[in-house]
Amino acid sequence: MKSTRSTTSTGSATSTGSTGGAVRGARERARSEITAAIKDEARRQLAAEGAAKLSLRAVARELGMVSSALYRYFPSRDELLTALIVDAYDAVGAAAERALAEAGTPARTAPVARWTAVCTAVRAWALAHPHEYALIYGSPVPGYVAPKATVEPASRVGLALITVARDAHRGPGVALPPLAAELRQEAERIARDVAPDLPPELVVALVAAWSQVFGLISFEVFGQFNRVVEDRDAFFTHSVSRLARESGLVLAPPR
Amino acid sequence: MKSTRSTTSTGSATSTGSTGGAVRGARERARSEITAAIKDEARRQLAAEGAAKLSLRAVARELGMVSSALYRYFPSRDELLTALIVDAYDAVGAAAERALAEAGTPARTAPVARWTAVCTAVRAWALAHPHEYALIYGSPVPGYVAPKATVEPASRVGLALITVARDAHRGPGVALPPLAAELRQEAERIARDVAPDLPPELVVALVAAWSQVFGLISFEVFGQFNRVVEDRDAFFTHSVSRLARESGLVLAPPR
DNA sequence: GTCTATACCCCGATAGAC
DNA sequence: GTCTATCGGGGTATAGAC
Numbered sequence: 404m405k406s407t408r409s410t411t412s413t414g415s416a417t418s419t420g421s422t423g424g425a426v427r428g429a430r431e432r433a434r435s436e437i438t439a440a441i442k443d444e445a446r447r448q449l450a451a452e453g454a455a456k457l458s459l460r461a462v463a464r465e466l467g468m469v470s471s472a473l474y475r476y477f478p479s480r481d482e483l484l485t486a487l488i489v490d491a492y493d494a495v496g497a498a499a500e501r502a503l504a505e506a507g508t509p510a511r512t513a514p515v516a517r518w519t520a521v522c523t524a525v526r527a528w529a530l531a532h533p534h535e536y537a538l539i540y541g542s543p544v545p546g547y548v549a550p551k552a553t554v555e556p557a558s559r560v561g562l563a564l565i566t567v568a569r570d571a572h573r574g575p576g577v578a579l580p581p582l583a584a585e586l587r588q589e590a591e592r593i594a595r596d597v598a599p600d601l602p603p604e605l606v607v608a609l610v611a612a613w614s615q616v617f618g619l620i621s622f623e624v625f626g627q628f629n630r631v632v633e634d635r636d637a638f639f640t641h642s643v644s645r646l647a648r649e650s651g652l653v654l655a656p657p658r
Numbered sequence: 659m660k661s662t663r664s665t666t667s668t669g670s671a672t673s674t675g676s677t678g679g680a681v682r683g684a685r686e687r688a689r690s691e692i693t694a695a696i697k698d699e700a701r702r703q704l705a706a707e708g709a710a711k712l713s714l715r716a717v718a719r720e721l722g723m724v725s726s727a728l729y730r731y732f733p734s735r736d737e738l739l740t741a742l743i744v745d746a747y748d749a750v751g752a753a754a755e756r757a758l759a760e761a762g763t764p765a766r767t768a769p770v771a772r773w774t775a776v777c778t779a780v781r782a783w784a785l786a787h788p789h790e791y792a793l794i795y796g797s798p799v800p801g802y803v804a805p806k807a808t809v810e811p812a813s814r815v816g817l818a819l820i821t822v823a824r825d826a827h828r829g830p831g832v833a834l835p836p837l838a839a840e841l842r843q844e845a846e847r848i849a850r851d852v853a854p855d856l857p858p859e860l861v862v863a864l865v866a867a868w869s870q871v872f873g874l875i876s877f878e879v880f881g882q883f884n885r886v887v888e889d890r891d892a893f894f895t896h897s898v899s900r901l902a903r904e905s906g907l908v909l910a911p912p913r
Numbered sequence: 914g915t916c917t918a919t920a921c922c923c924c925g926a927t928a929g930a931c
Numbered sequence: 932g933t934c935t936a937t938c939g940g941g942g943t944a945t946a947g948a949c
Contacts (some may be wrong), residue, residue: 618873
């Protein structure tokens with residue numbers, strides 16, 4: 404239950420002196436360790452009770468602190484929630500970027516394989532951290548409004564997918580299906596915002612594929628595939644690579 | 659605020675007599691009216707506070723009742739939640755079925771139009787009832803386990819989509835992309851469970867498309883399209899019909 | 914079937930001593 | 932930066948009178 408171990412002991416051992424210059428490093432280290440411990444415990448509670456019921460008091464109780472002490476680290480419950488959200492977006496974004504880097508360069512690896520690698524990494528992270536996944540891609544937390552600070556971390560997965568598509572379309576252009584006339588203008592606007600260097604047809608297909616991949620993941624994580632799909636690894640890999648090929652995001656690999 | 663109007667007055671006016679046979683109808687009517695009022699108020703709170711914080715006390719307070727009185731109608735908070743979930747699945751399922759019926763017979767209407775009609779109806783319901791949508795397709799409510807009674811209502815949308823695909827594949831067979839070898843067995847198992855009369859390739863494509871359509875809807879309802887997609891009607895219609903065609907669920911309409 | 918009362922929990926946030 | 936104490940709420944659920 405207690406997980407304060409090193410954190411509090413370090414803190415009290417090093418911070419008793421007067422405000423000397425050399426102590427500052429240690430003090431800041433203690434502070435960041437406690438901050439990390441708070442977030443860890445909060446994540447544990449996220450799993451048990453859900454974001455809506457995340458409570459500073461319960462976190463403090465479990466850490467052997469008193470609730471008011473937490474306010475020195477997070478000025479409110481919502482700020483703690485924001486920190487968890489940013490961490491989650493960063494974690495899944497980092498997983499996606501790592502998978503892309505490890506998948507190999509466009510010259511060496513077929514685009515569809517790179518696409519699948521990124522999607523698979525996102526799915527693996529989601530399955531390993533279902534409650535953090537729910538926090539960022541599930542139902543919004545009632546009464547909570549995400550501050551601007553979450554926008555940039557939230558875009559990392561999308562940017563990785565854009566990179567795959569951009570690389571895939573460098574060589575001979577893939578024949579992209581034409582846009583419906585009603586979508587022409589909107590497509591150009593979206594493209595301007597998210598990837599001005601790519602053709603609007605591709606960007607629209609990409610945004611759609613992005614949300615569809617998360618549909619596959621969410622249905623699995625949230626239990627809609629219970630009693631329906633059992634071999635989920637095979638199903639996901641198959642679906643996600645077909646999605647990329649059929650929507651023209653990548654070329655079919657040479658056979 | 660108060661919405662008890664007819665319900666409580668009806669109840670007290672008719673239920674004062676002894677247990678006569680003729681009174682029973684009225685009493686049951688009063689009971690079902692109060693039950694409906696409770697669910698209505700609970701739905702209102704769902705929107706304000708979210709499922710995790712749904713509380714019998716707050717519902718009772720708003721209805722001018724005392725909390726213990728609610729236990730005559732719902733034995734626990736979770737039973738009330740179950741009722742709301744079943745209602746929500748039934749509502750979205752009915753919307754899908756209605757759209758399918760109104761879209762016209764397979765002979766008259768192109769399969770892709772019927773598919774789009776069902777998906778559009780689901781999306782419209784979701785946008786009109788975002789909190790009920792979140793209840794059934796969003797993050798699971800922590801600590802709540804759905805009872806068996808929710809399974810059948812939950813399947814109605816899927817069955818409507820299966821119907822579209824079945825009708826679409828009655829005539830000349832669409833050339834379905836082949837299954838990955840690793841998926842062969844699983845595909846046959848799924849097909850046996852959900853639509854034994856359809857080829858496994860089709861069923862796999864259908865299950866994937868099903869989850870992908872909900873990915874599109876969830877991203878819109880849950881706010882992931884904020885600052886990305888603006889003309890969402892056009893984007894959805896375009897994406898969902900392309901999805902159906904490209905995955906081979908339906909034949910492209912004759913041009 | 915509704916009421917009061919009650920047992921026993923929870924929360925966010927702040928004040929002020931140390 | 933941590934503590935106690937406190938304000939002012941909130942909740943589930945049950946017992947027992949009417």
